[in-house]
Amino acid sequence: MAADEADGDENAISDEPEEKAEKAAAPPPSVDDILLADDKPAAEKKAETAEAKPAKAQPESRSIDDLLEGAVAAKKSGAAPAAEPSKAEAPSRNDVLASMRKIESEVRACAANEATPVTGTANVAITVVGATGKVISAEVSGIAGQVGSCIARIARTATFSPFTRDRFSVTFPYRFK
Numbered sequence: 001m002a003a004d005e006a007d008g009d010e011n012a013i014s015d016e017p018e019e020k021a022e023k024a025a026a027p028p029p030s031v032d033d034i035l036l037a038d039d040k041p042a043a044e045k046k047a048e049t050a051e052a053k054p055a056k057a058q059p060e061s062r063s064i065d066d067l068l069e070g071a072v073a074a075k076k077s078g079a080a081p082a083a084e085p086s087k088a089e090a091p092s093r094n095d096v097l098a099s100m101r102k103i104e105s106e107v108r109a110c111a112a113n114e115a116t117p118v119t120g121t122a123n124v125a126i127t128v129v130g131a132t133g134k135v136i137s138a139e140v141s142g143i144a145g146q147v148g149s150c151i152a153r154i155a156r157t158a159t160f161s162p163f164t165r166d167r168f169s170v171t172f173p174y175r176f177k
Contacts, residue, residue: 110150
């Protein structure tokens with residue numbers, strides 16, 4: 001038994017210089033460690049955190065085909081988050097028609113209560129901001145007065161889907177018979 005204890009003591013004695021060598025090789029404490037007066041330096045914390053986390057298995061080098069198959073399979077299963085739909089550079093012709101037709105009944109209401117019937121074409125020139133899709137200016141030519149002002153006010157309420165270009169301008173005609 002005494003021999004076993006002696007062996008244990010020898011191991012303990014021989015381990016001490018190794019521990020001192022390991023501590024001497026460790027980097028000095030960081031400024032954060034000193035300021036926070038923490039018991040453990042950052043290097044020891046990182047080592048403990050790394051030991052606590054299970055190591056991720058590094059995938060073997062795979063071909064582009066393997067990667068694409070995995071991505072397609074994940075997308076089909078719904079595992080991958082849906083990507084944001086990409087914005088168009090500017091509204092398409094159909095986008096402009098849809099947005100301007102949404103406000104058409106209100107535009108026509110501007111002329112409905114006039115004593116004399118409004119005839120002609122109200123050419124509405126609008127400018128839309130790409131980031132928001134909101135109309136920032138609207139000018140009407142072809143029909144003047146209160147009706148023209150009313151049409152411009154309504155045109156400013158039109159909205160578009162956001163797009164990548166900074167601004168977009170278009171002239172849209174409303175015909176009155």
